[in-house]
Amino acid sequence: MASSPYPWLNPALVVGGLSPLLMLAIQGPRGELGPNAIEAALHQTGLLALVLLVASLTCTPLRLVAGWTWPARVRRTLGLLAFTYAVAHFLVYAVLDQGLAWGALWADVTERPFITVGFAALVLLVPLAVTSTNRWVRRLGFPRWQRLHRLAYVAAALGVVHFVWRVKKDVTEPLIYGAVLSLLLAIRVGEYMRKRRARAAAAARNPA
């Protein structure tokens, strides 16, 4: 990390990535978020959590398709930014919107599939955020770490479902995110199949 050729990249991503959140924190109390500021903050944080999570999942496909290696350097930062927005989204909902009314929160999470899937996505992101450090990669061993972090796809898919169920009408925007996510997943699956075939072919050539 120290000898990175782009030392500015991750700091810039953190600063640029957190600036919408900072804007909300400044504009909200000043009444600049419109008549329903809490709803505006809720929508903004939720949408950006999904945007950043999908962005983090584009890093590996970009390497596979375009051969770029720099996206791999920002994947962790993007993932942690997505997690930050997901937590902010949950806090706006639980604290500002629902006023920490535990009964209402419990009913929402257990009885309303729309909220259940959103909450499940957040819960899935927690172990990924915790194990995002180099130490955790070493502790788990890379293959296990990698398997664990495939949950990011599940979380993103749940996020898309949450978004689709959120809108009353016109699911165009959530479906765009769904389509992008499907494309990314297709690239990963395609690569996996190609590797498996290559391994099988190699095994056939050199029977051990």
Added chain:
Amino acid sequence: MRDKPPAEPPSSEVTPEKTYLRRRELLKNAGLFAGTAVAVAGGLHLLGRKQTRPMDRFVPDAGLVEQPVAQAMGPFDTDEPRTPYEDVTTYNNFYEFGFDKNDPARFAHTLKPKPWSVVIDGEVHQPRTVDVEQLTSWFSLEERIYRMRCVEAWSMVIPWLGFPLAALLQRVEPTSHAKYVAFTTLLDPEQMPGQRRASLDWPYTEGLRLDEAMNPLTLLATGLYGRQLPNQNGAPLRLVVPWKYGFKGIKSIVRIRLTREEPMTTWRLSAPREYGFYANVNPSVPHPRWSQASERRIGDFERRPTLPFNGYAEQVAHLYTGMDLRRFY
């Protein structure tokens, strides 16, 4: 005289090459850092939600209502603080102009509420087609300060101007077969660009049972805050049924038809599990995706409990005696 060559600075003051290169590198990186940070922030801003701002309101002010208005506090008026005009006219659901709350305020300028004719027909003895200005002149306008509870769990307090729907219905004389009143919004994608998208089954339709329509609370509104209805609030004529969720308050009405059968309504057609014909405000019947037990009054920070029939139970609960309101939501 020959110029002396400029004295070289002592070597101690010459920036060592390594430092010089590091400075250049530092400056370059600082530039890249700033550029990337701005690009990332800008990209997220573009992908994110646009906020409503007062300056986003492009619809010109509709002007003062010139007819005299009875100003005295009526028996149905609430004395709760009114939601500011700014909020009432920039935070709207009117999908004919877009899905975001500020879309109607930004785009409803394409609607031409004048001239505007309204058809009143069906099971009536005096069917007629009448210009809305003439129709309004038949009645004296009243100010009614009502709570408005949206099905999305937010609410407002709005001073409407209008006349009771009952007064109009009495004038056109319903036949003995009339059991329901069906309302229709204008269908004109030129004036209502949102109708180009098949998001809902256009035109928007709503309905009331005849006894609900005749209830003195039920209002046909032509204005708010002493002014003509702005386009985004449903100019020139809209329905206000304060004990029902806001979507029952159909906007920009072109037809009022009395029927024998319960009319189909737009949201019920679109999502029958979520929106029923009655749509009475009911804290004990949750929407499938959220609770209806509480609401946020626009401008308030904390939620407040939602009242049965939006606080108008005394006036309307008798309309539903013996009905299972969980089934007829």
